[in-house]
Amino acid sequence: MYCNHPPEKPGDKKEVLQKITNMARANSLWVTGYGTGCGAIELRPLGTSRFDMERFGIAMRPTPRQADVLIISGYLSTKTLKRVIRVYEQIQDPKYIMALGSCTINGGMYFDSYNTLNVLDKYLPVDVYVMGCMPRPESIIDGFSLLMKKIKEGRATGWKHYKENLDYYRENQKQIIKNWDLPDYNW
Amino acid sequence: MGVNPATDPKKTTHLFFGPQHPGVTGNMSIEMWFDGDQVTKAITHVGYLHRGFEKLMEKRLWIQNFPLVCRICVPEPDINEECYALAIEELAGIEVPERAKWIRTLVLEMGRLAMNLMAFGGQAGTVGLGTGAMWGITFRDFVLDLFEELTGARVYHIYIQPGGVRRDLPRGFRKRVHLVLNKIEKRLPEFDRLILNNAVFKLRTKGIGVVKPEWIEEYGLVGPVARGSGSVRDVRKDAPYEIYDKLDFDVVTETGSDIYTRAIVRRRDIDLSISLIRQILGGIPAGPVATKLPNLTEWRVPAGEYYSRVESSRGEYGYYVVSDGSLKPRRVHVRGPSYVHAVPLLERMLIGANIADVSNIMVSLTTCPPEIER
Amino acid sequence: MIDKVKKELEIRFPLLKLVREQHNYLHVKVGATSAMDAVLTAKTSLGFTTLQLISAVDWMENNAFQVTWILENYSEQEVLLISAYFPRKNCVVPSLSQIWPAASAFEREIYEMFGISFPGNPREGEDFLLEGWKDIPPMRRDFETEEYAMRTFGERQPREHIDPRQYIGDVVGEWNTPMGRNREEEK
């Protein structure tokens, strides 16, 4: 019923029209509509007239299947991490993770909480961190422009890293998700 | 044992609204069983945002907890600080200077205004009127600018402290507040035309999501949800804190009980907040904005228990604070209005609802998951 | 008004201990056995028809849990807190979920956070805030959250301390001043 084959290793295949494709990817970032934490409150103004992320081709998509970017908007509780993993793995390649707030970097002010993980990078490959608690819309836009830059230069390869080191990530994930019942592969 | 007809897999479809779902406010999920497109059973799942605040607060100094409490409710953080500060002041017997009281009230009302603007627009957004949602959040941004000027932060202000507020008002602030209020007020009629007078919006919200008046006491409903069903409860009026007893206002109440009525209540709350802010701005007395506190790193709040209450934009908000006379609180228990709105009430209201109205109903309760989960 | 409530309660529960009394606020402590009686009396004959919150405090050193029911009288705008101590080991408290539907959620939370059981709550044991929690209930005093976090989520990364003024000094100008210099009320 679920997918039962491991992901293909993406490799460094050179695609035709790579440059144009990268430009297109950078200028059309579709964000999964998943407010995982309190940073989501600043994603809303990002869509409105003040900041208007659609200028950059950034749009919200309600389903992970159609998105490119997953924004981890702040701390992740273990309960949410499980869903985030599932959502992330359902996004199609190439995909990027942008993490908002100090709490995704090192736990921030919840460093000693029993329910929030401290370093997101151990569980999911983060391409761009945006610091602050919570990050202002401007800094999120800044984060996006950094992500765009990385994509254009072909450096936003977190998803490749994730696929190549899936075992490492899985081990870490299973360590903190006590009732692991996800399928091993959700693509 | 027979199959429960509400969850019979042959007759029903089992679906999750959330956590990754654009129709759900914040990070929570509703597990539902549908017969056709009608809900037969609903279970709210919370805890996706659980950070263990109450545990963390037991591990931190009294004053260190202010940065934590404001994160309990993201869209309207000031009430947490206020509520926590009220409890500490009650336990420690701290007097708050008059000017600080006025400024606090100002901050609370601005927060309420911001939240109500977002919620009112969001109600339109959830039935597909994206324009309304956009406008609401844009208006809110103006208020956030004021906050930024006043406190240095857009969202988490950490402005209120025991015995007063952190800073005084900046120069020219009152003028700028007036400017923003005028700007918002000028746009409000257009907002009304777009949403409240929209025939389709009425069709979508009238008669849907009815909160029966007898549920108010049964469930302990508060705020616009209760006031949309004829209740006149408002802590600002019933147990006035800060300077609400000096302000002139009437509690907003309607009797329609449905989503549309709640939208109206919220809309009238916006007007009320604007009028209150105007009153406050006109009446702020001069004086200090904070009482001198002892050395905060060694501050022991006297032992005792207190349940402090304030009125948030979603209704009565309570902090149950227990001190054992040590450096750190013994126990802080936050009771947000969403607690009953999003869990027992929502589970009850959704039964028989149409799938199209699920997020509509949920948004009309203005649930805020972090205050359930903390 | 609150005097009447107090008197009434004192007549019925002579062992009652008064904690705090204000003009519309009353906090009483009763014995563990008469707690339910007190709550139900308050509901049926004193008009406290609404349950606002059920809270618990872990008095580990006294080997007791303090459970507090916070009731409100909507028509008289009064708050009544009824507390009772229950022995800490295998703590069992009667459930109110048949009387107030809202109580079910409060009780589920306390069950999860303190391990206090509320027999009679049909949904007790369903996951509420936590998922797959295997340790001792986190809100107990003997649960060390920092140690748990360290154990589960790993060491917090070392942190560089940077004074932001160093960076923002040139840009903001006016703000780079001792606090509150420009913050006086204009007359």
Add this chain to the structure above:
Amino acid sequence: MLSNIMSILLTVFTALVWGLLLGGISRTVTAKIHGRMGPRVTQNFIDVWKLFRKTSSIHHGGMFWLAPMFRITGAIAVLLMVPVVVGQNITYNMSFAGDVFLLLYIMFFGCLGMALGAGNSGHPYAVIAVSRGLAQMSSYELSFSVAVVAIAVGLHTFRIEGIVAAQQAGISSWNIFRFPFASAGALIAFLPMQMAYPFGIVLAPQEIPIGPPTEYSSRFLSLMFSGRALFSVAKLLFFVNLLFGGASSWLSLLLKTFLLYMYTVVVSSVFPRFRTEQSIKFLWLVPTTLALVDLVRVML
């Protein structure tokens, strides 16, 4: 023969470009109504290209796989059945092969394919959306077919060329003036056809995110977007030919389709969604009654 094929290719290519461009413009216009700047007008090209070049994608079975092709085929079939520029017979493409009845029915080809793909994805939201969409379709097709029959019978021809040719005597001969009620009915039915609010119950993100394409990703989605762009141009073209006298030149074609498209965009951004049954009832009541007025007129 060769020139016919060239014309067909040109039509499809133009329609694709124009459809995507219109989509971009509509996003900009919506943004302006929201008070925003909005994306570039070329944003849809970038999106389609990006989706096309995504490196992985999933499918749930054969029908899922075929659905975008059904969609694109249906769109192109409708496009080719409609004359593009009046007077330039070479651009009439395949319109000789059928009349308005054929057009009414071939419109379903893509929709049915899409619905099948959605069903095969196994996602309940997709299926709920299809059930809503079909229910709504059955109602707006009623008013639309009444309008079309009224016009066709009034003009004594079912051939689209014939309908266009009958409107060439100046603006007053346009069907929108000759059959005002039927036209009003058809224009209201045009909104649900374009999934515009208040009839956008199929892709309701807050209710059933996001309807039939909820499982579609990457290249499938890219084709689906292209198909949607083509299909909306095809529908616009049909409406321009049906109500607005056809297009006498490419320029007027672009102008008319643009204006018609803007009508849906503007209406769309100031209305919430109906519930499904409300939408159905509205469509049964208002546009159908309007169109029936003209039908009765024609019959008498």
Add this chain to the structure above:
Amino acid sequence: MVKALAVFLPLLGAFINAWLPGKHSKASRFVSYTVLTAGLAFVVLLSIQLGAWNLADLSNSVIFHSGVGSPPLSINLEITAGGTLAALAMYAAVIFSIHRFALHTPKSQPLILAMLTASLGLLFATDIFNSFVFLEIGSIATIGLTAASRCGSRWEAAIKVALVSGLVTILYLLAVAVLYRSTGMLTMAALGSLSGGAAVLVSILLLTVIVTELKAFPLAGWGLDFYQGASSNVAGLYSATWSLAVLMWAAKVLPLLPIGNPIIYAWIGAGGLVLSQLAGLRAGSAGRILGYSTSAYASLLLVAAGTTTGAFYTRTVLVLMVFSSLSKFSLFMLGNPWKNRGWSGYGTVLMLIPVLLLAGIPPLPVFWAKFAFLKHLALHFPVVFYAVLAGLFLEAVYLFRFWADRSEKISVKAFSKPSAVAGVFIILVAAIWITQLWWGQLDFSGSIIASSTLRNIFHALFAAGTLLCLPGVFKRIGSERNYWFWLLISGASLTLLPAAGNGITFYILWEISAFAAVVGVSKGTGARNGAFWYAVFASFSGYLLLAGILLSRGSFVMAGLPALLMTLAALVKLGQFGTHLWNVRTYPAAPGTMPAYLSGTASKAAVLLLVAVALNATGGALPWGRAMAWAGALTALAGAVLAALAPDYKKLLAYASVSQIGYILVGLGLASILGWTAALYHTVHHMIFKMALFLGAASVLYRTGTTRFNNLGGLVKKMPWTFAFTLIAVISFAGIPPLAGFGGKWLLYNGLVEAGWLPILIVAMFASVVAFLYSYRLLHGVFLGQLSPKNAHAKEAPLALLLPQGILAASIMVLGFKPTLLLNILVPALKAIPGLSGLAPVIQGDMVLTTMGTWNAWMVGIMVMVVFGIAFVFYWISGHKPKYVGQLDIGFAGEMPPSADEVHYSNNFFRPYTRALAFLPRIHAEKIFCGVSKTFSMLGDGVRMLFTGDGRTYLAHSLLFLVLLFVFLNGGM
């Protein structure tokens, strides 16, 4: 010597029986049984030798004297050919049932002999007083038999018989006295010489006696109670011997009564028939139901006596009475083991044949008699005709209900009941024999459809439809029984149908195909109810057709009322909305490929009938064409809506069938060339796609064992070919252009516009859009969505089911791309029909032109295929390799789908639509029918109030009847 043996042997048997010790051993029972049977068999042989074995001339007779002197002192028997036939039936009944008595109540054997003697005597008696003696013996034997049985209510039954026979004795003796006093003779012929008051008095007395003894309507109460109370063995023997004897005797006496105008018999009979059958609708027990049926035949006898004379009368009465008695005998004998649950497919058939015979379905013997009789009535006594027809239909309804209720309970042991088997066997042999007598009436020249093109199309349609159903007949599941034989019979008679040259041929083929199909349907799992509905509506439509044919006075159909009746017959058969109940009950219940045959092929018989009626009655245009078109359009719409809301695959297809049939009606109603082209095109197309769909349903049922949507879903992965063929059929009937279905719609719409029937056009178009709802519902409910784990074992359908589907799908493709193949045949043929109005569509190569529209299916098809092909190739070569992920691997809001069953969206699929339709008043055809049947039940209850179950009431009835008769006849004079 021989005569002596004839008397001696049975007596010996009886003697042995009586002599046997009280405790009967098995051996002694066997001995007595054997001797008795042997004696009877000998008597039978003797009778055959004795009887004037020439049925062609029934007037031959032999007078046989016994005793001394002349009657009334001696017994004179007139052995006629008809009487011999009846006697044979009696013998057969006794021989085949006596073992039961032998085994259970050996003491009753002398009583059986007494009853047989009385029956034979009454059968052949020529003397009034002789008759009286036999009547008395018969009554006593009946009372004795009843009382000797082991049935719980035997005394009630016996006492009622005794009471009635007492009254009868008094009245009869009065009549005898008057007769003797007036004429000095007691022969039957003496009745004719009566005159004046004596004639009236004797007539009244004897008529009362006869009606009472016959158990005809107003005085039927005791009979009903008797049948209900007596054990089924006794009742069976009684109905085959004594009851038959009384009937035959009455038939003999009635024409001789000096009553003046015998039409009074007909009035009593016809009125009684309708009223008693109304009451019969509410009858509960088997005995009572058969009692009502007896009453019906008694009434028929009265009608026959009142309206016919001579040899025709004799023959009619003989066939009707003998075979109905035999049928009832079989039913009673079968009915014995009702209490045993358990079921045999053959039991159903075994029971159905007597029921069909009682209902008068061809080619069973009673049909021929009824047909001739009704024809006579239709020509000369139209009012009686209608009453009789109505009564017969009511009788058919409760008989079929009886069959549906009871046949399920017949155990396999039914085969050990030689009595029942023998009864059925005799009926079948007689059927063949009588059919060959009447064979000359049949005509297979095919003259009722003049156009040989149309005829050939229908021939091909029926033959192909039957053949395509045949490969799959052995792919049955569970408790479904073998039905291929009945399918074959039905299909064969259907294939012959277009060749019918006159009404009776048409009617016989029509009924055979319908009732063979009924048997076939009854082989399904729990199909009794479905088969019942089918049988009732088929016989309703059959009686309408029969009425139409008979009223047409020799020709196939006449304009006016006969044509209307036959149109209605066709509409009922088609399942026109309102009568669609049988479709939606029968199709889902039918086994295997049977529904495909029923919906795809058998329903086209009604189209044929409509065409035939239109062509023969008015040359094409029926005067009620417009009403028919409206009915068709509304049927299409209502059927489509109901189909969209149906919860079951086959039920959905049944409603879809109802809906699609609507288009055919619209087309035929148009009565223009375009309309007929559309209708016939759609007929062909409907046969193709509906068979493909139902065969697909059969495949799904075969592989999964269910057709409920809630239990299905996701089968596309398991049954890809079935899905592909179903998809093609669905796209086609939804009318989406590259496939065949669009053609029918296009032609129809053009026809409607040409005729200016725009409102119908709008309704039809709306219905065709609603069709999308159920077409998607069907595809999704079965093939798409989540695959339930319960169906994980499902495989692709067997070739026997797949191949026909493939052929049908291929023909849809061919017809879709080249509709001109069919149109080139149809259009010239229809152009040649003068009665059709309008312009014919012009066919230029692949282009079809009407005055307003154009359609080039080939170009459209090529265009779609090319575009699709280019897209496909582009897709294929662009290096796009999507990964296949499981059905549960869906973006489920970040959660995991719990299980396929739970995630599958199936129940209440179109709930919003239901809500949108909520403003419509919920007029269900079911409710209307419930209302109708309730009304009938109430009427029936009213009649039943007469039959209180109290013997005194029955005596009062008889006396009242006597008085009324007296008043009426005297007033008349």
